Amino acid sequence: MADVIQTVQSKFPGAILEIVEYQGERTLVVQPGRVRAVLGHLKQSEGFNFLADISSAHWPEEGRIDVVYIVRSLKSREQLRIRTPLPIEDPVVETVSDLWGTADWLEREVYDLMGVQFTGHPDLRRIMLPEDFEGHPLRKEYPMEGDDEWRNYVPPETRENRE
Amino acid sequence: MTEMNRERLDLNTDVITVNMGPQHPSTHGVLRVVLKLDGEVVLSAVPDVGYLHRGIEKIAENKTLHQVIPYTDRMDYLSPMSNNIGLAMAVEKLIGFQITERCRVMRVICMELARLASHLLWLATDALDVGAGTVYFYAFTEREKIYDIFEKMSGARFTVSYGRIGGLARDWPEGLEREIETYVAQAHKTIDECDKLLTRNKIWIDRNQDVGVISAEKAIDMGLSGPPLRACGVEWDLRKAYPYLGYERYDFEIPVGEHGDCYDRYLIRMEEMRQSIRIVQQALKEMDRSIPLFPEDPESRKVFLPPKDRVLTKMEELIHQFIVATEGPKTPKGKEIYFAIEAPKGELGFYLVGSGTNVAHRCHFRAPSYINLQALPILIKGAMVADCVATIASLDPVMGECDR
Amino acid sequence: MGVKTLDQPDQELDRQTREDLQMVKGGVIFGSLSKLVDMARKNSLWPMPFGLSCCAIEMMAMVASRYDLARFGAEAMRFTPRQCDLMIVAGTLTKKMAYAAKRIYDQMPEPKWVIAMGVCTTTGGMFNAYSVVQGIDHIIPVDVYVPGCPPRPEAVIYAVMKIQDQVMKEKWAPLGKRSHHGHYRGRDPKYGALPLLDTGVKAEVKGYQEEPGSPTWRKGYYTG
Ligand code: SF4
Numbered sequence: 001m002a003d004v005i006q007t008v009q010s011k012f013p014g015a016i017l018e019i020v021e022y023q024g025e026r027t028l029v030v031q032p033g034r035v036r037a038v039l040g041h042l043k044q045s046e047g048f049n050f051l052a053d054i055s056s057a058h059w060p061e062e063g064r065i066d067v068v069y070i071v072r073s074l075k076s077r078e079q080l081r082i083r084t085p086l087p088i089e090d091p092v093v094e095t096v097s098d099l100w101g102t103a104d105w106l107e108r109e110v111y112d113l114m115g116v117q118f119t120g121h122p123d124l125r126r127i128m129l130p131e132d133f134e135g136h137p138l139r140k141e142y143p144m145e146g147d148d149e150w151r152n153y154v155p156p157e158t159r160e161n162r163e
Numbered sequence: 164m165t166e167m168n169r170e171r172l173d174l175n176t177d178v179i180t181v182n183m184g185p186q187h188p189s190t191h192g193v194l195r196v197v198l199k200l201d202g203e204v205v206l207s208a209v210p211d212v213g214y215l216h217r218g219i220e221k222i223a224e225n226k227t228l229h230q231v232i233p234y235t236d237r238m239d240y241l242s243p244m245s246n247n248i249g250l251a252m253a254v255e256k257l258i259g260f261q262i263t264e265r266c267r268v269m270r271v272i273c274m275e276l277a278r279l280a281s282h283l284l285w286l287a288t289d290a291l292d293v294g295a296g297t298v299y300f301y302a303f304t305e306r307e308k309i310y311d312i313f314e315k316m317s318g319a320r321f322t323v324s325y326g327r328i329g330g331l332a333r334d335w336p337e338g339l340e341r342e343i344e345t346y347v348a349q350a351h352k353t354i355d356e357c358d359k360l361l362t363r364n365k366i367w368i369d370r371n372q373d374v375g376v377i378s379a380e381k382a383i384d385m386g387l388s389g390p391p392l393r394a395c396g397v398e399w400d401l402r403k404a405y406p407y408l409g410y411e412r413y414d415f416e417i418p419v420g421e422h423g424d425c426y427d428r429y430l431i432r433m434e435e436m437r438q439s440i441r442i443v444q445q446a447l448k449e450m451d452r453s454i455p456l457f458p459e460d461p462e463s464r465k466v467f468l469p470p471k472d473r474v475l476t477k478m479e480e481l482i483h484q485f486i487v488a489t490e491g492p493k494t495p496k497g498k499e500i501y502f503a504i505e506a507p508k509g510e511l512g513f514y515l516v517g518s519g520t521n522v523a524h525r526c527h528f529r530a531p532s533y534i535n536l537q538a539l540p541i542l543i544k545g546a547m548v549a550d551c552v553a554t555i556a557s558l559d560p561v562m563g564e565c566d567r
Numbered sequence: 568m569g570v571k572t573l574d575q576p577d578q579e580l581d582r583q584t585r586e587d588l589q590m591v592k593g594g595v596i597f598g599s600l601s602k603l604v605d606m607a608r609k610n611s612l613w614p615m616p617f618g619l620s621c622c623a624i625e626m627m628a629m630v631a632s633r634y635d636l637a638r639f640g641a642e643a644m645r646f647t648p649r650q651c652d653l654m655i656v657a658g659t660l661t662k663k664m665a666y667a668a669k670r671i672y673d674q675m676p677e678p679k680w681v682i683a684m685g686v687c688t689t690t691g692g693m694f695n696a697y698s699v700v701q702g703i704d705h706i707i708p709v710d711v712y713v714p715g716c717p718p719r720p721e722a723v724i725y726a727v728m729k730i731q732d733q734v735m736k737e738k739w740a741p742l743g744k745r746s747h748h749g750h751y752r753g754r755d756p757k758y759g760a761l762p763l764l765d766t767g768v769k770a771e772v773k774g775y776q777e778e779p780g781s782p783t784w785r786k787g788y789y790t791g
Pocket of ligand 1: 237322620621622623657658659684685686687688692693715716717718
């Protein structure tokens with residue numbers, strides 16, 4: 001594991017902002033602009049062939065959205081987490097859906113619920129929510145019951161029966 | 164040639180688009196698949212999910228971690244046990260909590276019974292989708308027996324909410340071990356019976372073999388996990404790869420297929436049920452009632468909810484209950500973990516971020532159904548419409564988990 | 568006329584009928600035609616399992632071997648709404664799914680009844696979230712609510728029995744007027760089509776060219 005991080009560090013100097021270790025898991029905090037390069041290197045040269053998950057977290061006080069990739073090598077059973085902090089005003093990161101097929105829907109989910117843009121994604125649409133939904137529910141400021149408009153939303157076709 | 168015949172020859176066959184769902188295309192929930200067909204051949208398919216998006220992740224960020232457990236039941240509702248025990252283990256990893264040995268054994272038994280129940284339901288619906296109705300009744304009869312056991316454990320037959328952070332909801336009633344033992348001793352009968360009905364059945368073979376094929380490389384690329392991945396010949400099981408709950412002590416095998424088609428997925432699930440029975444039998448031998456279910460040191464008292472019977476009879480347990488329910492296990496702020504279990508459907512992962520309180524800052528579930536379903540277009544490209552149904556059934560997606 | 572109806576209960580039976588009756592020793596049912604039809608209807612409900620999530624599994628258990636809904640003559644589950652008269656909505660109805668529920672309900676022929684199974688269907692239940700319809704009665708009328716998360720199969724069977732009672736009690740309105748539940752609005756242009764889904768399907772098919780800008784494949788949806 002240590003040499004993976006070392007090679008990444010030597011290959012992409014300055015890309016790794018921080019290395020966090022907790023409960024035996026390593027997290028590399030990577031600059032947003034270089035995530036794709038680092039992940040591509042991990043896949044092609046280090047054998048991390050399995051993308052387990054893409055997730056995200058919103059930190060309103062820090063004004064950032066984290067996008068988290070969990071990659072794994074099925075051969076050596078190593079697992080690594082890549083986290084990248086994106087600014088809240090403009091959360092954009094390059095897609096990795098061409099590296100792993102898994103990323104396609106996972107990125108769409110993050111886009112739908114968290115509002116992160118993935119440049120280069122072939123088909124970035126909402127996946128969980130209807131197309132006419134506004135906002136991104138997993139952001140902290142979004143109320144759980146939906147905002148005022150959406151809370152009492154009834155699909156147009158079904159409306160008249162309510163009267 | 165008559166006028167009519169000539170007209171018929173001139174008939175243009177167009178590519179049409181057919182909408183399957185969202186109302187139960189194949190008894191697996193609210194999945195919608197848009198198929199582009201040339202006659203009966205599927206040119207391409209676009210699954211559309213989200214019809215059961217209930218916002219569980221958002222709710223989980225607004226409730227204490229103890230309160231999230233019932234929601235995990237409703238994710239993969241075919242095997243609630245493995246979900247809520249999985250979440251409990253993820254939280255334990257986040258806060259660094261050690262459960263007792265007996266709890267570990269009990270959890271293994273619960274999770275393997277859940278796998279059995281889930282695969283039985285898959286067997287029922289898969290066979291029903293392909294047109295074999297009998298298996299449905301056989302499998303459900305068997306499932307009801309597992310429900311009876313769950314009911315004795317937790318009080319609910321279906322949405323059990325039995326896992327708890329730091330332990331289990333309550334101890335088993337007296338004599339449940341023997342009951343489980345008698346149950347698993349005869350559980351293989353139904354499986355054998357279904358085996359006889361299906362495995363060498365000509366129709367079953369015709370409808371499943373070489374249908375929905377995916378290669379191992381593609382499967383890894385698409386992130387498949389669980390039986391669909393193993394059916395392609397990849398020996399990957401989290402119980403062996405990253406053993407948790409002491410799975411390394413049990414003697415069981417991972418069935419691996421070679422063709423990556425529906426038939427292999429079927430065979431693998433059948434074999435997994437048998438292996439689950441083996442694990443339960445071994446675990447029952449390790450069950451030792453003299454070990455306490457919950458750890459006794461004062462630090463860990465701040466984590467788990469004391470069992471109800473003790474809360475109602477002892478003062479200090481009542482106080483503990485109050486403190487744990489209101490303050491709960493403190494998650495370390497900003498720390499994150501990813502913990503995955505081998506759920507019946509595949510890799511069920513939990514990505515938790517601590518917030519400093521007993522509410523998770525972020526609670527993301529890696530749903531195996533969601534990611535397995537993503538491979539559907541690859542699996543059914545070039546197949547017939549009827550194969551499409553068989554393929555969806557063999558992937559065994561649960562929409563509650565897929566859409567969360 | 569040997570048939571006596573209950574619509575004229577006070578009138579004496581005529582002699583011929585009495586003699587006929589004595590001959591068959593009571594093996595005759597007297598009743599109004601509507602009652603007879605109701606009785607037949609009551610004992611052969613065709614449920615339409617609108618299974619959405621977890622509750623659907625319990626609904627399946629209800630039909631399966633242990634609980635055996637066939638004892639109540641309601642085991643003929645059909646997935647097409649056109650053949651059914653009892654809709655069992657089982658599960659969480661999301662806003663994305665709502666139009667489908669409404670459309671399926673509208674397609675069921677009159678008379679029809681609805682069971683809301685589970686707290687999710689009834690009130691939104693534990694999912695007080697942005698994407699969940701807080702109770703299906705916002706969208707379609709409900710006859711029997713079954714609380715529980717999920718309700719046990721016995722509870723749903725009881726609900727089916729309640730529906731059976733209701734079938735017997737209900738007034739038999741002439742066809743076309745029986746719109747206490749709304750009615751199927753067929754191809755009403757007001758009704759609109761299913762929301763179009765940009766599937767992004769771009770399949771290359773030999774010998775077939777999609778005309779530029781042609782929406783043919785998008786029109787393939789069932790548009791009501
Ligand atoms: S009522 Fe409970 S069991 Fe039924 S659909 Fe809702 S959450 Fe699931």
